[in-house]
Amino acid sequence: MSLKMTQDQLAEFLVAEFPQVAGDFAIEDVGENRIRVRLVTEERHLRPGGTVSGPTMFALADVSVYLAILAMIGPRALAVTTNCSIDFMRKPAAGADLIAECRLLKLGRVLAVGEVLLFSQGVEAPVARASLTYSIPPG
Template sequence: MTLKMTAGELQAFMEREFPQVAEDFAIDRLAPMEIDLRLKVAERHLRPGGTVSGPSMFSLADCAIYLATLAMIGPQGLAVTTNGSIDFMRKPASGQDIVAKCRLLKLGRVLAVGDVLMFSAGMEQPVARASMTYSIPPR
């Protein structure tokens, strides 16, 4: 399988279609069926106590699978999440970026299924694991 979008094209797509969150994320690595996406942690991503909030990590996982899917199928803004599940496994390091290591497990005509492990920058053990399914619009 080959990529249909580069990291630069994905970033430009996010800036154009989702300007409200585009600056929160950075693509660290892109390969067929895989992406490493970084949440650039800011004050707005923290919960009381200074750790990264669950909704921020869920957003990272959702965005990672979305971008991995678009990288493979091309820019289709109407691909949407149809299912999502997340397990929070340990407390993230205070104020550190979160890196999502995402791989697509299945990419079909109408569904994409992916898995994401999330790590606090500098930590070896994952802080969360997510599974998402995306619906791909008809072409």
């Protein structure tokens, strides 16, 4: 299966459909069943102690899987998360961007399963691991 949306098309889709958060995410690379997305962290993404909040890390993982799916199936705005599990393993570095490395493990007609490793910029070990399942609307 080949890509149905390019990196630029995904970025344009995000701006058109989710303008309220599109500026938070930068798509760095997209390929078959994989994507890398950066969250440019700002003060509003932090929790007490100066680290990136859990909800912010969830958002990055969720958006990454969503975009990886759309890259493969085309612009279907109504694909929705049906399950998510996150393991928070390390405290992200203060002030560093977060980078999501996502790969799709299964892409079926109705369901997709993705895995995401979240990294704090400049740190080799992941700060979190997420597994998400999406429901894909009929084409």
